[in-house]
Amino acid sequence: MARLAFTALFAFFSLGRVSTEVARQATDPCAKIGGQKWVSPQDLRACYTSFPVDPAVKENIIQVINKTLAFHTSVSYEVSAPEPFTPFVHEDLIADLARISSSQYASDYDLHVDLSRTLKRLNDGHCVWINSCYFQDSLFQSFLPIPLVLLTDSGGSQNVHIAPEAFAVASAEFADELQVWQSALPPAITLESLNGARVLSIAGQDPFAAIDANALITGSFQPLGTRQNSYQFGAGWTYIMGDFAQQNRPNNDSALLTVQRVNESHPETIQEYSKLPYRARISAAAVSFNDSASYRANNCLAISGTNGIDLNETSSANTAPVSNTVLKFQQQPPIKSNNKHRVNVMLDTKPLSDVALPPTLAPSSPALPGSFGSGNFYMQPDNITGVLALGSFAGDDFDTTLNGLLQGLVNLKSLGATQLIVDVSNNGGGFICVAEFLHRIIVGPKNTTVPQAGLYTEARDGMLARLIVQQIIDQTLDPEQDLLYNPRNWNNASNVAFASDENWLLPPVNVTINGRADAFSQRLGQECQPFTPAPPSEALFPTSKVVIVSNGRCASSCSLFSITMAKEEGVKTVVLGGKNDVQQAYCGTVGGQSTDFSTIDTEIKTAKLKNNSLAPPDLLVNGVQGITWRLGFGIDDPTQPEEWQPHLANLNLPLTPDIVNNPVAVWTRITEELL
Numbered sequence: 001m002a003r004l005a006f007t008a009l010f011a012f013f014s015l016g017r018v019s020t021e022v023a024r025q026a027t028d029p030c031a032k033i034g035g036q037k038w039v040s041p042q043d044l045r046a047c048y049t050s051f052p053v054d055p056a057v058k059e060n061i062i063q064v065i066n067k068t069l070a071f072h073t074s075v076s077y078e079v080s081a082p083e084p085f086t087p088f089v090h091e092d093l094i095a096d097l098a099r100i101s102s103s104q105y106a107s108d109y110d111l112h113v114d115l116s117r118t119l120k121r122l123n124d125g126h127c128v129w130i131n132s133c134y135f136q137d138s139l140f141q142s143f144l145p146i147p148l149v150l151l152t153d154s155g156g157s158q159n160v161h162i163a164p165e166a167f168a169v170a171s172a173e174f175a176d177e178l179q180v181w182q183s184a185l186p187p188a189i190t191l192e193s194l195n196g197a198r199v200l201s202i203a204g205q206d207p208f209a210a211i212d213a214n215a216l217i218t219g220s221f222q223p224l225g226t227r228q229n230s231y232q233f234g235a236g237w238t239y240i241m242g243d244f245a246q247q248n249r250p251n252n253d254s255a256l257l258t259v260q261r262v263n264e265s266h267p268e269t270i271q272e273y274s275k276l277p278y279r280a281r282i283s284a285a286a287v288s289f290n291d292s293a294s295y296r297a298n299n300c301l302a303i304s305g306t307n308g309i310d311l312n313e314t315s316s317a318n319t320a321p322v323s324n325t326v327l328k329f330q331q332q333p334p335i336k337s338n339n340k341h342r343v344n345v346m347l348d349t350k351p352l353s354d355v356a357l358p359p360t361l362a363p364s365s366p367a368l369p370g371s372f373g374s375g376n377f378y379m380q381p382d383n384i385t386g387v388l389a390l391g392s393f394a395g396d397d398f399d400t401t402l403n404g405l406l407q408g409l410v411n412l413k414s415l416g417a418t419q420l421i422v423d424v425s426n427n428g429g430g431f432i433c434v435a436e437f438l439h440r441i442i443v444g445p446k447n448t449t450v451p452q453a454g455l456y457t458e459a460r461d462g463m464l465a466r467l468i469v470q471q472i473i474d475q476t477l478d479p480e481q482d483l484l485y486n487p488r489n490w491n492n493a494s495n496v497a498f499a500s501d502e503n504w505l506l507p508p509v510n511v512t513i514n515g516r517a518d519a520f521s522q523r524l525g526q527e528c529q530p531f532t533p534a535p536p537s538e539a540l541f542p543t544s545k546v547v548i549v550s551n552g553r554c555a556s557s558c559s560l561f562s563i564t565m566a567k568e569e570g571v572k573t574v575v576l577g578g579k580n581d582v583q584q585a586y587c588g589t590v591g592g593q594s595t596d597f598s599t600i601d602t603e604i605k606t607a608k609l610k611n612n613s614l615a616p617p618d619l620l621v622n623g624v625q626g627i628t629w630r631l632g633f634g635i636d637d638p639t640q641p642e643e644w645q646p647h648l649a650n651l652n653l654p655l656t657p658d659i660v661n662n663p664v665a666v667w668t669r670i671t672e673e674l675l
């Protein structure tokens with residue numbers, strides 16, 4: 001009997017070994033998508049809803065977020081932001097985290113979605129939770145080949161359309177997947193013939209309903225701007241697919257559209273055929289995996305830079321490794337990690353786009369001298385309108401950017417430019433001092449540019465922050481001035497440097513916001529001047545002859561630049577293509593300076609305060625929690641943050657088929673309307 005049993009058992013094991021690969025494919029939902037470039041959203045969801053919540057990991061993430069929020073300036077304000085922002089920003093994060101803490105989730109992914117969407121409801125482009133484990137927050141993005149735009153016809157009515165250049169974009173970017181979409185259509189209808197088609201409904205609803213629903217999921221920053229696709233000058237002319245045609249999470253499997261194509265002689269409402277599948281593409285930065293185990297091991301665990309370090313224990317360069325995850329989601333080209341220049345930049349769950357703007361739409365005239373990483377200079381055909389297309393305030397190293405801006409504007413002037421358009425479409429911010437330098441060189445030395453060309457700011461004044469400053473002083477830490485809390489890095493409101501032993505967080509400025517007791521630092525002065533290179537002694541352009549244009553997606557340092565130019569200098573602002581019944585804001589999140597958990601963790605560790613009960617633990621997963629570290633004071637009401645003051649554009653320029661996504665045509669139209 002025993003022998004027989006043994007034999008049977010042996011046979012069972014042998015059989016198991018032969019069919020391992022087949023069985024693994026069938027039972028491991030992540031094996032199906034492993035090694036693939038394009039997958040279906042359904043298969044992605046199957047993979048990542050297959051992991052249960054690990055209570056220890058859940059507690060760890062909640063503690064990291066909650067304790068990092070003590071360093072985020074805006075927690076109390078965001079409970080209910082002042083009008084007109086109240087409808088968009090009313091989130092009690094502390095209550096949310098308590099709710100999430102006591103909730104049960106079907107899977108670790110469901111927990112992630114709740115955390116991610118809770119933070120996104122802030123519509124704060126800095127205070128964002130990203131977990132790289134969840135594919136669509138980094139490894140996969142879902143696409144449709146039909147970016148949407150809001151077009152205005154000759155009679156002034158506005159409709160949602162498939163972008164006229166949709167096929168050119170899709171065939172260049174998605175050549176290897178085009179056939180999948182084409183074959184979802186009836187043979188008589190080519191993908192190309194959908195170019196410019198009017199969208200009558202999406203999933204049976206008014207197209208705006210679907211677009212607004214997407215915007216709510218996407219979050220990202222104060223949604224008074226626009227959401228359709230658009231161009232950006234990043235590393236070259238790039239194209240943003242928009243929230244409908246590019247999803248960072250596999251929410252939707254397909255889109256059912258009713259459209260009316262261009263050149264149809266009579267209204268043609270086409271149903272059903274146009275049910276296009278979303279297809280998810282793996283990003284070049286993904287770490288490959290074959291199955292659940294390698295997926296989790298390669299993409300979900302903390303990596304170098306996820307957590308901070310004690311700078312006093314590093315022998316070599318006393319700079320912390322910068323999290324690659326942070327760099328990937330900052331809306332600026334990656335900056336050098338040993339960079340000491342402070343940034344104010346959006347974090348987004350979509351990486352910076354590298355989809356190309358079709359060459360037929362990009363400017364054909366050569367970029368002029370001074371052009372650099374994310375900044376190109378052009379002269380319009382009228383020979384008097386100079387253009388600076390600026391996709392980021394951190395598109396190159398700091399010095400190259402400053403020198404390029406100065407050289408480019410001086411050169412435009414020498415070529416005869418008497419007026420200037422600054423196009424900051426999709427500019428998510430960057431170096432704070434670059435924003436201030438550009439303000440200063442355009443308008444010259446004035447009491448609004450010297451010594452301070454930006455905003456006065458304040459930091460949050462929590463107990464742990466105060467202790468960090470005190471430790472830096474008492475232990476004479478940070479000789480290289482790497483730490484944010486080092487008094488030697490900051491000036492007081494009279495622009496006088498703090499003494500090296502001055503705890504600048506004492507005494508705190510106690511305030512009550514939305515009924516909550518909160519505390520901030522004293523007002524901080526400028527930290528950018530004197531500038532190198534030396535700015536010119538006169539204005540380069542008269543402010544009445546300068547226009548700033550964007551698609552409304554201009555944030556952080558881009559907001560700092562646009563706001564000071566508009567409110568202090570009277571420069572006109574234009575938003576491209578917004579709905580005509582919505583007053584458009586020329587910028588979103590303002591902040592003052594942004595940072596993240598890892599950087600705060602370095603401050604805490606270097607100050608030997610990791611054991612303090614207020615210190616967040618080391619993060620176990622490959623995640624990022626962003627924050628606003630300093631908040632700028634307002635210009636019209638200097639007692640309140642600029643964040644919650646209106647930023648209404650002078651002109652909401654309607655996009656017509658002849659100018660949509662065509663920068664030169666847009667600039668020409670703006671010259672006609674405003675210069």
Ligand SMILES: *[C@@H]1O[C@H](CO)[C@@H](O)[C@H](O)[C@H]1NC(C)=O
Pocket residue numbers: 062063066067070094097098101
């Ligand atoms: C988050 O921190 C606050 C203190 O700021 C504390 O009262 C609350 O209990 C914490 N929430 C969780 C879920 O730990």
Ligand SMILES: *[C@@H]1O[C@H](CO)[C@@H](O)[C@H](O)[C@H]1NC(C)=O
Pocket residue numbers: 202203210213251252255
């Ligand atoms: C897309 O997915 C979201 C989230 O699941 C859902 O709310 C929305 O209705 C879906 N949109 C369409 C057009 O199916």
Ligand SMILES: *[C@@H]1O[C@H](CO)[C@@H](O)[C@H](O)[C@H]1NC(C)=O
Pocket residue numbers: 192193194195196262263
């Ligand atoms: C519509 O017709 C015009 C004139 O024949 C042509 O130039 C254009 O390419 C057509 N558009 C589409 C989307 O087929």
Ligand SMILES: *[C@@H]1O[C@H](CO)[C@@H](O)[C@H](O)[C@H]1NC(C)=O
Pocket residue numbers: 288289290294298
């Ligand atoms: C996946 O499998 C292939 C082939 O078996 C192997 O070469 C590769 O190293 C594996 N990758 C991972 C991440 O396990």
Ligand SMILES: *[C@@H]1O[C@H](CO)[C@@H](O)[C@H](O)[C@H]1NC(C)=O
Pocket residue numbers: 381382383
């Ligand atoms: C602009 O300058 C170019 C080159 O010097 C010249 O060919 C063109 O005619 C000028 N255009 C106008 C409108 O003056």
Ligand SMILES: *[C@@H]1O[C@H](CO)[C@@H](O)[C@H](O)[C@H]1NC(C)=O
Pocket residue numbers: 447448
């Ligand atoms: C700056 O100077 C202008 C006059 O040139 C004056 O009206 C304004 O009050 C001054 N502002 C500040 C902040 O000193």
Ligand SMILES: *[C@@H]1O[C@H](CO)[C@@H](O)[C@H](O)[C@H]1NC(C)=O
Pocket residue numbers: 311312318475476477478479480
């Ligand atoms: C390390 O700590 C010592 C003693 O507290 C201090 O003198 C030194 O400047 C610190 N070095 C760094 C890089 O923080």
Ligand SMILES: *[C@@H]1O[C@H](CO)[C@@H](O)[C@H](O)[C@H]1NC(C)=O
Pocket residue numbers: 492493494495496
């Ligand atoms: C800034 O510091 C200087 C020097 O200590 C002091 O005279 C001045 O009053 C301070 N300004 C503010 C606004 O605290």
Ligand SMILES: *[C@@H]1O[C@H](CO)[C@@H](O)[C@H](O)[C@H]1NC(C)=O
Pocket residue numbers: 507508509510
């Ligand atoms: C601010 O509040 C703290 C208690 O949280 C108190 O110790 C301190 O004296 C207050 N500061 C001022 C300037 O009122």
Ligand SMILES: *[C@@H]1O[C@H](CO)[C@@H](O)[C@H](O)[C@H]1NC(C)=O
Pocket residue numbers: 608609610611
């Ligand atoms: C934290 O506390 C533990 C145990 O009390 C101790 O071993 C460790 O050295 C402390 N770490 C720091 C950074 O003070």
